[in-house]
Amino acid sequence: MAETPKPYGIVAEFDNPADTMHAAERVRDKGFRKWDVFTPYPVHGMDQAMGMKNSKVGWFTFIGGVTGYITGMLMIWFMNAFDYAIPVGGKPMFSPIYAFPPSYELTILFGAFGSLGGMLFLNRLPRLHHPLLKNRRFTQVTHDKFFVVIEASDPNYSETETRNLLESAGSKHIEVVEE
Amino acid sequence: MSEAAIPSSVKIQPPPAELERQPLVLNKRGLGWLSDKVAGVAEGKAPGWWWMAFIPSVLMLGIGFVCVTYLISTGVGVWGLNHPVAWAWDITNFVFWIGIGHAGTLISAILFLLRQRWRTSINRAAEAMTIFAVMCAGLFPLIHVGRAWLGWWLLPIPNSNGPIWPQFRSPLEWDVFAVSTYFTVSLLFWYMGLIPDLAVMRDRAKTTIRKFLYGLFALGWTGSNRHWSNYEKAYLLLAGLSTPLVLSVHSIVSFDFAVAQLPGWHTTIFPPYFVAGAVFSGFGMVLTLLIPVRSLCNLEEVITVRHVELMCKVTLATGSIVGYAYSMEFFIAYYGGNPYELDAFIYRATGPYWWAYWTMITCNVVLPQLFWFKKVRTNMLLVFILSITVNIGMWFERFVIIATTLAREFMPSNWGYFIPTWVDIFTFVGTFGLFLTLFLLFMRYLPMIAVSEVKGVTPQADPHHPMGGGKLGGHH
DSSP: OOOOOOEEEEEEEESSHHHHHHHHHHHHHTTOOSEEEEOSSOOTTHHHHHTOOOOSHHHHHHHHHHHHHHHHHHHHHIIIIIISOOOOTTOOSOOHHHHHHHHHHHHHHHHHHHHHHHHHHHTTOOOOOOGGGGOTGGGGGGTTOEEEEEETTSTTOOHHHHHHHHHHTTOSEEEEEEO | OOSOOOOTTSOOOOOOGGGSOOOSSGGGOOHHHHHHHHHHHTSSSOOHHHHHHHHHHHHHHHHHHHHHHHHHHHOGGGSSOOSSOOSSHHHHHHHHHHHHHHHHHIIIIIHHHTTOGGGGGTHHHHHHHHHHHHHHHHHHHHHHTSOGGGGGGGSOOOOSSSOOOOOTTSHHHHHHHHHHHHHHHHHHHHHHHHHHHHHHHHHHOOSHHHHHHHHHHHTTOOOBHHHHHHHHHHHHHHHHHHHHHHHHHHHHHHHHHHTSOOTTTOOTTHHHHHHHHHHHHHHHHHHHHHHHHHHHTTOTTTSOHHHHHHHHHHHHHHHHHHHHHHHHHHHHHHHTOOHHHHHHHHHHHHSTTHHHHHHHHIIIIIGGGGGGSHHHHTOHHHHHHHHHHHHHHHHHHHHIIIIIHHHBOSSGGGBOOOOOOHHHHHHHHHHHHHHHHHHHHHHHHSOSSOHHHHHHTSGGGOTTSGGGTOSSOOOO
């Protein structure tokens, strides 16, 4: 018995950013939760049109940066003052002044890893298999097309009503994509 | 009435054509056109000019490889180093290449924070240039230590000698952290910028291997707005981190000299002066690379004359800062009342290295002043020639700082002169081979312009602009 493929969601194609943004505003106002807009470049104002909150990447950067600074200071204290102290010119074994430049660099290094890692973690990337990436028409999203996708798992989802909503928002091509 | 209505008798004229700002992408090209144009450079068969550039570059790289092998197997004595000039071409080349890298980060990070939207067509190539230049730079201290196989002692790694740890009081150790952080963060920033564009390449790929590799490195990017939101935040944060990073890297490189006691090195002007010089030389190199590339790859509509002009203006500004630093250095040598310092500077300008000093002044201070003229800034051949003289000048700047200072210390018994050997010369040639080989490979396999970012600065991308489908129209 062949399994019938489950629908992933409805994909609506748009030609320009303005129509996409208006469609996003309407989908937002209908109270959908599991939906997204796909664009070839970041469209400014789309976050508000989708009702999204500020990104949390900053926390990862901050934690990375603090970790880097503390790591630098502790490492240098351990190496040059505790584990194998080398007296130089009667100067104190440890001083935060000479430890600052490497700690500063480590703050930036760990902060950068935090930013990239945080972005990937929040986006759940890498994810090399995605139902939308199998759709031939969807490949145009990296070229010049815009898509609004409402997932079938959304409680408000209904194949006919959702399709009507996207149609009335001005989409010229709508199709159901399977898992 | 709050709003003053304009009486109908007043006719509003559109602004004259010469006041209109030149668009960043000429001829109102569409979003799809940008993908086709930029990705097209990295698709299909390599053009003839590419091979004509690639083969000599690989040969130069081979020469460099032979020189480095000879050096490591024989010893640093194959270079012209002597006592007292124990740092010469090697450290000059190190500072030269590190400096070149700085324009990439300036364009990608500082111009991003300053919202200079013209950066989008040049940032990808400039960042690639940064990474390759830092690779060339990193080679020199590593082989200069003599026993290159012990280079890992520079890193805080446990070893069997106690362990003896690196000495963090030394600016040379700060340099290890600064340069390796710079390389890593530049690479992360570059790769993150590439992710959406690798997805562009993936969706256009025809062969299985291209689909697989671009798909793998694109990490499954879909262009989701929820992803873009985190992506843009991370990009902003990386720009914010790279800005203090790039300023610190060349400051720390300058500490290698400024923390030492030698006249000519021991000065507080070094950090800002080195950073300005680095940006100056980096923009010189960006111009040297992009002027031929934009015409060979037919990218004149994306890297426009306006872009070249703006880069010339940055070169002019930083070149003038460098000129100011040269004169201030001389003034302080006189005004500071330290006879050794004054002697070091008189020696630089009139001693046996006078030719290096005056080459530096001509290339870095005098010639860039031509960029005041629009006729010069819009003449691609002249800009190309001037960009090369900038790099010649900046190489000589580092040579003058390093070699002349060491050649003339406090005691006359410790005076000397440096003459390069063929190994010095061809190792330097070899790093150009490495740099150009990597850059040419980058052009062939990766989108050399940030497609997604350039799309974002076109009027079609703006939902409030009539070309983006906006109903009301007008700028914002």
